[in-house]
Amino acid sequence: MPADFRDGSVTSPWDDVLDRLDFRTETEGLHTLLADGSLMLEEQNSGRILMLDPDHEVAWNHVNGAGDGNVYRLGWSRYYDRSAGERVLEGIRRSGCGGQGGRGAASLAQSLDAAGETH
Known part of the structure; x- marks a missing residue:
């Protein structure tokens, strides 16, 4: 959430897409804002990584699933x-x-x- 210290405002430009994608993580997660305006998000507890493009659309996603049907946690993913x-x-x-x-x-x-x- 970007903050403007001149006027004290805080904006959440990604809230709508995060709500639409039901993005959540119970205890941990991380994000990386890339130079082109894309956003990589890790939903550690659910084993999901999302890459959102600068227009807030899903560019790609990955769920850390295995052949046995289980989904496994992620940890500190990097781009x-x-x-x-x-x-x-x-x-x-x-x-x-x-x-x-x-x-x-x-x-x-x-x-x-x-x-x-x-x-």
């Missing part, structure tokens, strides 16, 4: 733009984490490319 993601993958490659010579990270990058995802 990484492409350049930050590249730096993370490069660090994993250099560390050798995920397999000999960092092949785990290379495999992840190949999988993302095949799925048309950015990395």
